[in-house]
Amino acid sequence: MDCLFCKIIQGEIPSAKIYEDDFVYAFRDIDPKAPTHVLIVPKKHISSVNELEAEDTALLGKVYKAVQTIAAEEGIDKTGYRVVVNTLSDGGQTVAHLHFHLLGGRSLTWPPG
Template structure:
């Protein structure tokens, strides 16, 4: 099934056991560049505490997740995509395309993304 927090890729990044190109960090959230970008700007925003997805929120992870849109907007400004537009999305579960089972949101921008989200 899904990896425990001790083996979770994003938990390892949050603990600095695996390097990542960080673009934001505070006490509860971390943002880093996606290693397989789907747009010129593709950043992942995660709570540092492990949570598999939106259906598994705890009080701690819900409080962190509630701040993600605000952090995403600041990153969109900082990364130069605020004016042209950007997308913030979450995949929840295997049928959605989630491959790392640690809650994360994708911030995408830097090109026209179009209206379709699936093929």
């Protein structure tokens, strides 16, 4: 498979890894939009939210537990943060592998985009 994030997870492409377990891999975004901008990626290749299956429910729970852990490690768990999932091109998804953006470290405005 020619997936950028799968190659990062497999170590074929370097990344600034900050978290890894059996199900999730997280690394710093190379073009950060906030002082803390981490990409949290399930190791299972899922192209987008549209491709989620019922069996992926537990995996999503593991992703959000990783979000919680990383937010605490980054020191943004008490001040607040945002978790963003872009889906398909109009949603801003640029890599066809489900991933979660963890943003924090400053006051985030609304609405985004």
